[in-house]
Amino acid sequence: MAKLNKKIWALGVIGIFLLGAYVIKTSTISEKAKTKNSIFGRSSVEQNNSLGSVADPNYKVTFPKDHRAHDQFDIEWWYLTANLKDEDDNPYGLQWTLFRFKNPNTSVDSTNSSSSSTELSNNEWHNNQIYMAHASIHSLDKHWFSEKFARGGVGNTGLTKLPFSLFIDDWQWLNSDEESGLLPATLSFSATDTATANTQISAEFTLQQTGPLVLHGEQGFSVKSTGKHASHYYSAPFINIEGVLNHADNDVNSTPIKLKGQAWFDQEWTSQLLDDSTQGWDWLSLHLDNGSKIMAFRMRLKIQPDYITGSYISQNGEQTTLQPKDLTLKPISIKKVDNKQLPLSWQLTIPSKEIDLTISTLKDNQWNNASIPYYEGMVKIEGSHGGAGFLELTGY
């Protein structure tokens, strides 16, 4: 028995130990690379050894095929953000994301895009895909957040083709018409109160698409810098979302919270977003009161100016790619959150569309203290237009 106990102990230690081993490795590497932060699990050093496929300007994004995973690329995410209100008009922010990482350390690989959801034979565990998921809900005074990891090929994470679904353990995005498309869908997940770690909520939402999918950049090929940074990127910015938050601890005093609002979905895959020169990025998704949408993106790079790009999407879903000359995006206020100086208020102008917006966060601390920490929070829009949206800050 001593043996078993020893093993259990060792099992507990292994994860930590592996991490511990990397601390040492990381510190050396970081020094060499002179990079302090990295984004979504890819360091610049690793990127140099990347084996992933390169985003192709000639690639034609087609659906429903491209809703599925692109395993040959290093990194991919399915990203939902939503601005919600409860029955008393209190604002809530929702984020649900499934990340996929290609693990260069494993020997086995697969070659087709749908294979990440295919289970390996029963005793093979050496799939090269790792999944991570984040679920976050903000009210003005609370934050619920959870994080999950799982390896591909085991069967508890990945995607299914028909009906289309994204899942990790019991968190699931599922096409509610049992079809291969992204929407309409149901979304279910749970998250833990960050203030009292033992209090959980479970979330059940329905998502209805009210407008077309939008390809960013040139037919979905989204350039992120004047250099080689690029990705394949599309959005579903027209989504009505409705659902309920239930307190999972069965507290009779806790009534379910009914929420309703509008959501924005992104899918993006690339192997060229993160390298030596990448410092991080700032991203905004905005729902304007007049029904139009804006995606604005600032890539922060070393030894070269920031690269600002975006998309303007009209009420009927027509997309206009915004080149750096077409827009300005400037931080107007820096605040300290979680010991980091973060730009939480922005000025966005798009002269051709007569848009001049002041964007500020609804509450300061919307920091996701995850394994890979970043800022993801709801914003309000003032100026030439009103509205709501989301701000993402990485690499701080």
Place this chain on the structure above:
Amino acid sequence: MLFASLLIAACGLSTVLIINASAKQSYTTNSTFLISNVKYQVIPKTSQATLNKSDYANLRKLGFDQLIALAQSSTHIYAEQKRVFDRRIDITGIDTIALLSLISNRTYDKATVTNQTNKTDQSGILATNPFSSPVGIVHPSLLTQLSNGAPNFDNDSEYFSIIVADTNTQDNSDDNLNKNNRANNNVDNNTFKRRDNNKTSGIKTRSLPKLVTFEDPSLGNDLVMDIGEFYRLFPNNHLSSLLLVSAMEGPALEELVDALRLALPAHLKLVSLNQGMQQGELTNSFHMNLLAMALLMFVVCLFIVINAVNLLLNARMPWFKICRQLGLSRNVIFIGQIIEMVSITFVASCVGIYLSIHLSNLVAPTVQATLEGLYGVEVGFGNTSLLSLFLQVFGISVCGSIAATVAPFNASNQALHSTHSYDNLAANQKKWRRNFWLLSILFLLVSLAILSMATALWLLLVATATLILSGCSLLLANYPRAIDAVYRLIPPAFVMLRISTKQSSALSGKTKVACCAFFIAATSNIGMNLMVDSFRGATISWLESRLATDYYLYYEGNIDITSIARDKKIEVFQRFENNLNYNGSPLQQHSYPTTQQFKDALVFYKIEDSDTAWKTFSDSNGVFVNQQFAFEYNLGINDTISVPHPSTQQLTNYVIQGIIYDFGNPYRQILLPLSQFNSAISKSTIYTFNADEKNLRQFKIALNKQGIDTEKSLLNTQQLLAISTQAFDRTFIITDGLNIVTLLVAALSLACAVVVLMDTARPQNMLLRSFGVSAIKTQLLALFQYFILCLIALLFATPFGILLSWGLIYEINLQAFQWTYPLQINALKILQVYAVSLSIVLLIIAIPIIKASKRPLIEDIRWLN
């Protein structure tokens, strides 16, 4: 006497408490860290069932994301095609990716892993190196040991490897894997080719990941790695278990566990990790046995206390009477006595604990050897809290001694209260007898009911206690009748003997307590002796049968013993071993030869048709399992089990053809024919052979030339038998010691009673003396009276001793160790117990009797006046 008995009681009790506490302390030190958060595991429900990846995925998809997959195996490590280390290494694979969720998730914050790195570090780690590069974690000393066997060791690469059987299935899967790699990229492909090399000899080497060291003694012989790496090395293994890692406690944990139980598919079960712990169960039984013996001794000591208090009060009676005449109330007198008693108990407890600390140090090596030999666990002795020990011992002793003084105080109270004494025993004798009969039947029924229904070890011990109590009651109910029967047997010519026997009858009423103490001691003595004797007999006959060949060579190195033997015209049979994990518990997979000599040697607990069984076994379709395996999984002949093939590790179905005895083995074992094993994969540590003197001499020379010390490693059957018997005797030395102590204590109890009764019997003795019977003769007759009492107690103790022995073998042994052996009732052994018990008792009670016989006649006459 009072002090001595309390001292013995306190000393015995605290010694056992110290041993138990220290031994248990050493187990808990072995199970540090995560054990508090891993309280349950999911394992297959039956031997046929398997736990696989889809079970894991399905349960996690149901929301049980606290489950972490675990796979285990044990193998030899190679470098440059050579085995680098004689011992097998335990390899453990864990789903480290899933573990990351638990470490990072706020739900399990901090509590999940006690020494986790801080959040910032984790983030940095994940950001730069998000997922593990293949590494295996070992203790530095194990890596040193491994590298010592590998001269060109280079830890910057994947230097070490394992050897697995090359099967068609594996070839196909590997081809596919290689194909995938080629399609993907060259770097991976090259890596992969280097990591898995096909060999032409039907075996294949697989590179271990780079080993990194982590200095913690708990790692021991283990190599821990990610489960992906584990399955690259052992693609045919099944999952060992799913660990439930949760910091939850109390109702929340219970709720989670209940929900998980409901969600489990039919072929899986959730077990508490402590329940599944073989060591815990086995050692618990040892501790319970020890504690039971100590409590028995303690109870017997209390019998002495009763007698000693009686003696004390009798001696003080004149003083009490004077005190009464001076106006002191009875309460004041008795409160004074109780204060004295508590003070004596206090001093006895202090001295007893002091002595017990030395005593426990003295017996520590024996206890360690017993635990290690019998249960295969490593035990150290830690520190025991003196205060808690004192409180336990003093508390129990005070309660016991006060309880023991109640009866004598009552009697004294009556004596002080009344002006004349009367004996109401005769009047109530009939009523008492009826009550004792009823009690006896009641206890017997309770005991049998518990024995037939209970499965918990402590309940079985309660059953044995009630069985003994039943015997006590029966003895008390029938003492006078039995003595009457003895009286009738004595011819009328022996007047003195007849008088003495009649006096015994009167005595039996007054020595109930002491006789009960002797009965308990005698019953447990007969029971334990028969059990040990049966075990010894079964073990020796089993050993004699199993040790079929003349010589046994113990060798774990790489030298090819078979070819050396062949050169010397000796045919050796290797015993191959694979250590597997089966349903979360270790399983030994051993080879067994199928020659006639070995067939005759195997001792079966159950087998149907021997010829068919051996044929199926030889054809590799059947297996033999030991009792431990069969009883644990409730399996019988013709049941099918699914275990990994010894060479290919593919899960294979085998039919159980026979259940064998395997005494003393704490592990479950399965025997397969030699042909199923591959010498490159399975470990062989024992080589058995027959040889004549000349060939043996040459073989020894050849072995010595290879550096094998035949003096130590080559044994003949007789030497092995002698070693086994010595080990056996060492194991039971504690039991023997406690038996003797219990008997001594019982004898002391009787001796106390004798001293009290001496005074009572003086008038009768004086009468006899006045008839001209010599003092020696009267005292010899007194001795005879006690002899009669003891003999009758022994006669009554015999059937109860046999019943106790039966319970110990077929219930308690089965429950604690999962094996039994036939009960052998050896009349000579029982007579031996009679002789020893009677000798000890008569020797001790002879002391006060002889002392009394030396008293001048005038003293007795004066007393009579």
